[in-house]
Amino acid sequence: MLTKRIIPCLDIKDGRTVKGTNFVQLKDAGDPIELAAMYASQGADELVFLDITATHERRKTLADLVNKVARQINIPFTVGGGISTVEDVRILLQNGADKISVNTAAVKNPALINELAKEFGSQCVVLAIDTKLEDDGEWYVYLTGGRTKTNIRCVDWARKAVDLGAGEILLTSMNHDGTKSGFALSITKRLSTSLPVPVIASGGGGTMQHFVDVFKEASADAALAASIFHFKEISIPDLKNYLSDQDISIRK
């Protein structure tokens, strides 16, 4: 039986792991290679590296980091942040990334998803969506790391992206990110039960029960978190034991 995945996320800025709350207030969280190796040995199912400076600053260092991770880490990993061309993706995949995630550039140029799926296959194209619940009760897509609002509804964009060839959706709720108050169950469930591709829930995981909820109530295929792992508030082996005790299919 296919198991639910636990995915630590490493936000990378200038080669270090950082973590903020609601996309701001960044704190240093350590060396990405050391963290990645530790998570892999503890039973993390995948890793995500997001270069949160990539859109504005230089990013040759990202390819070097990807290469080091690929040499040392024996689990799959996704790389995202500022990716806007087929050539960007080729460099990251050639350096050993298993998947890439696109966000802002795909909203501005949806054909990019199709180009990437044709060139490299849907299995390595993850669509990252930063979304926020507005006063009108609807979830909207935000761009550039949560700084720019659009009028695009999250559910519409996710469906369109899958039709264009996205193989997986990484869904981050800006209302929940960094709050440790639980994942955004309603929007996660809407996507994971209506789309024919896996959905990774992100933002808000603060307790082990939150992970149970997102798998059982929202049918997420995977759950991603950062600070609770970086700052050792929850250990991955403890989390996996807890999930297993709650009859959630997990790799131990």
Next chain:
Amino acid sequence: MNTAIIKYNAGNIQSVLFALERLNAPAVVTDDPALIREADKVIFPGVGEASSAMQYLRERRLDEVIKSLEQPVLGICLGMQLMCTHSDEGDTTCLGIFDTQVKKFDQGLKTPQIGWNQAKQKRPELFAGFDEDPYFYFVHSYYAGVCDETAATTEYGLSFSSALQKKNFYGVQFHPEKSAEAGQILLENFLKL
């Protein structure tokens, strides 16, 4: 001992090379038939699309080279699928080493299957050293049916061949190069054959 990793127009070749480096196993990535023939072990990797991959192999006559190999050969993911008789992906005639066909997962399932799933062992060679049925990392939309040459099965909507073997030919649908300790054990088992 030397391992040849077959170079062609498919992904994950770098990951396989890195996995062998972590095991301190010398390896070359090559499409030179002479180097492939003289290697002690051959790995046929692959993430990609079946028809374009087979076309590439035929244009370079690598299809004949692979079929004629006598040392242990391990196909991974698309590599394994290309060792079957036929793939529904692009209606592709494949190498015909394993007597089974490659089909697409049913519409009702999320595809690709992405993540860790369990392999139930039927044949011991690749799976020595596992007390329980191990979990491996899968990423695929097509699967090989169960047949007499099935070496392990996995459930995803139905039971499919997650490993195949016939004489010196082995294939795994999952990615041992990305499957943590379980994958390392499996690769070591192959290298010891």
